[in-house]
Amino acid sequence: MTTKREINRRHYAWRQYSNSIFRIVFFIAIVIALLTLAVLLLGIASKGLSALNWDFLTSYPSRFASKAGIKSALAGTFAFIIITAPLAFFIGVCTAIYLEEYAKKNWFTKLLEMNITNLAGIPSIVYGMLGLVLFVRGMYLGRSVLAGALTMTLLILPIIIVSSQEAIRSVPVSLRHASYALGGTLTQTVFRVVLPVAMPGILTGTILAVSRAIGETAPLLTIGALTYVAFLPTNPFSEFTVLPIQIFNWVSRPQAAFQDIAAAGIIVLLAILLLLNATAIILRDKYRKKSME
Amino acid sequence: MTSKTTGQPSRSREKLIAKLLFACALLSIVTTVLIVGILAQEAWSFFSDVPIQRFITESEWTPLFEPQHWGIRSLVYGTLTVTIGAILFAVPLGLGSAVYLSEYAGHRTRSIVKPLLEILAGIPTIVYGYFALVIITPALKAFIPNLGVYNALSASIAVGIMITPMISSLSEDALLAVPKTLREGSYALGSTKLETTFHIVIPYAISGIVSSVVLAISRALGETMIVSIAAGATPRLSFNPLESVQTMTAYIVQVSMGDTPYGSVEYRSIFAVGIALFMFTLIMNLAAMFIKEKFKVSAKL
Numbered sequence: 001m002t003t004k005r006e007i008n009r010r011h012y013a014w015r016q017y018s019n020s021i022f023r024i025v026f027f028i029a030i031v032i033a034l035l036t037l038a039v040l041l042l043g044i045a046s047k048g049l050s051a052l053n054w055d056f057l058t059s060y061p062s063r064f065a066s067k068a069g070i071k072s073a074l075a076g077t078f079a080f081i082i083i084t085a086p087l088a089f090f091i092g093v094c095t096a097i098y099l100e101e102y103a104k105k106n107w108f109t110k111l112l113e114m115n116i117t118n119l120a121g122i123p124s125i126v127y128g129m130l131g132l133v134l135f136v137r138g139m140y141l142g143r144s145v146l147a148g149a150l151t152m153t154l155l156i157l158p159i160i161i162v163s164s165q166e167a168i169r170s171v172p173v174s175l176r177h178a179s180y181a182l183g184g185t186l187t188q189t190v191f192r193v194v195l196p197v198a199m200p201g202i203l204t205g206t207i208l209a210v211s212r213a214i215g216e217t218a219p220l221l222t223i224g225a226l227t228y229v230a231f232l233p234t235n236p237f238s239e240f241t242v243l244p245i246q247i248f249n250w251v252s253r254p255q256a257a258f259q260d261i262a263a264a265g266i267i268v269l270l271a272i273l274l275l276l277n278a279t280a281i282i283l284r285d286k287y288r289k290k291s292m293e
Numbered sequence: 294m295t296s297k298t299t300g301q302p303s304r305s306r307e308k309l310i311a312k313l314l315f316a317c318a319l320l321s322i323v324t325t326v327l328i329v330g331i332l333a334q335e336a337w338s339f340f341s342d343v344p345i346q347r348f349i350t351e352s353e354w355t356p357l358f359e360p361q362h363w364g365i366r367s368l369v370y371g372t373l374t375v376t377i378g379a380i381l382f383a384v385p386l387g388l389g390s391a392v393y394l395s396e397y398a399g400h401r402t403r404s405i406v407k408p409l410l411e412i413l414a415g416i417p418t419i420v421y422g423y424f425a426l427v428i429i430t431p432a433l434k435a436f437i438p439n440l441g442v443y444n445a446l447s448a449s450i451a452v453g454i455m456i457t458p459m460i461s462s463l464s465e466d467a468l469l470a471v472p473k474t475l476r477e478g479s480y481a482l483g484s485t486k487l488e489t490t491f492h493i494v495i496p497y498a499i500s501g502i503v504s505s506v507v508l509a510i511s512r513a514l515g516e517t518m519i520v521s522i523a524a525g526a527t528p529r530l531s532f533n534p535l536e537s538v539q540t541m542t543a544y545i546v547q548v549s550m551g552d553t554p555y556g557s558v559e560y561r562s563i564f565a566v567g568i569a570l571f572m573f574t575l576i577m578n579l580a581a582m583f584i585k586e587k588f589k590v591s592a593k594l
């Protein structure tokens with residue numbers, strides 16, 4: 001017969017045992033997630049690297065996979081970003097400043113905040129439908145760079161607003177008080193004291209939002225961005241295509257050769273995003289040093 | 294002295310700036326109003342041609358060929374098949390990662406794993422779509438020989454991978470917000486780490502965790518490129534993950550890409566589908582917000 005002591009001992013051993021088992025179970029979850037990342041990157045590299053060369057970057061799309069390139073797609077991505085990034089930055093930061101520094105705590109401000117949270121959760125394709133009716137049709141912009149850029153601006157605004165708000169909120173109150181004590185007005189305090197200190201965080205958020213815009217496909221498909229473009233956009237009213245749409249076009253074809261250049265396009269896309277994120281980190285560090293001085 | 298010489302902005306300039314800032318903030322409200330207004334208007338005009346009863350009760354969705362059927366349920370089933378699959382995949386992975394990172398991992402593991410998970414979160418969905426079609430589907434075919442080239446399962450897995458970092462980082466935030474004293478109290482009573490995690494930490498953080506899952510569901514419902522590439526274009530009234538399905542988002546892409554003339558009934562149908570999609574995600578987003586509000590209250594106690 002097992003004694004009570006024996007039962008206790010076994011129970012204790014079992015508790016220790018399940019504790020160490022679950023430690024491994026939780027760890028496996030991370031391992032699976034990271035393995036997937038590895039498989040994804042290696043798989044794309046193995047398919048795409050052979051198709052990646054200088055000609056691929058400098059050729060227009062073609063019916064032949066071996067001659068096709070991403071020149072017009074790269075130009076299109078660049079063209080809409082130089083409109084979207086400053087526009088979204090300006091409106092986003094202004095909104096964040098308003099909410100953090102100027103807005104009174106009332107139901108309307110609460111509504112604004114809730115609305116922004118909700119906007120961030122609306123599927124990107126819905127923004128595409130908004131852009132289609134409002135910009136492409138309503139404002140007669142057609143399938144232009146400008147229509148795409150405005151649609152993307154609305155899409156990434158909530159991300160920039162929320163990250164800018166966080167950056168502004170993290171500025172110590174003592175800095176504001178010092179500014180007021182020196183006779184600074186609210187506007188002076190915000191633009192000369194708070195903003196410079198918050199800028200690293202704001203820039204990081206903006207660059208992440210811009211990365212999101214560069215990788216987005218669905219809204220631009222919906223507004224009717226073309227899939228075959230053999231010219232460069234020359235002005236905001238040019239028609240255009242972007243890198244993700246070019247990749248989508250190639251992925252949708254059955255031939256293996258096109259799948260491989262799709263992978264090559266993905267490598268370029270990921271490289272651009274990596275570069276942007278590295279820039280975000282460098283900018284942040286630089287600003288941080290400046291604000292320390 | 295005039296205000297210019299002292300560098301002191303005049304009162305009217307202060308007011309002007311405040312107004313400009315307010316106008317920017319107002320733009321977000323305008324965006325929401327426009328989204329709802331445009332979807333509603335276009336959907337309304339669609340429903341004047343196709344009665345809403347047909348939209349809800351018919352069992353087939355064949356708007357692009359004769360005889361036309363407008364039963365959105367087929368698209369909803371496709372969307373739900375992919376979303377449920379994705380959640381089944383992402384919840385164990387995301388929560389497991391979150392628990393490991395917040396409760397077990399040392400500083401060094403965290404500093405390596407967190408940025409890697411962030412990379413996973415930053416990968417564009419088009420890349421996941423390629424991954425599903427070119428890598429996941431062939432790999433699955435080794436186990437399930439009768440799997441089609443386009444199927445809901447691969448898309449589910451890819452969407453699941455996409456939303457895993459979202460669940461793990463939001464849940465981890467919720468777990469980290471649990472006061473350390475609670476854990477120490479539990480250890481002092483002789484609990485193991487596992488018992489502390491399941492009996493103390495997770496119950497305390499549950500609303501944050503649930504809200505992260507609800508947000509992830511919303512993301513999965515609205516995901517477009519992965520399903521357009523890998524799940525196919527066959528609306529079906531079934532939950533079979535091995536078949537080709539069509540989601541609401543994939544239908545919108547299909548019509549946008551095709552040569553359906555703008556303004557035709559077929560074209561306007563994307564707005565009816567769009568408003569349904571918008572409703573689904575809106576409910577999820579509001580639910581997540583509501584659950585998190587509750588969390589804030591309990592954290593104050």
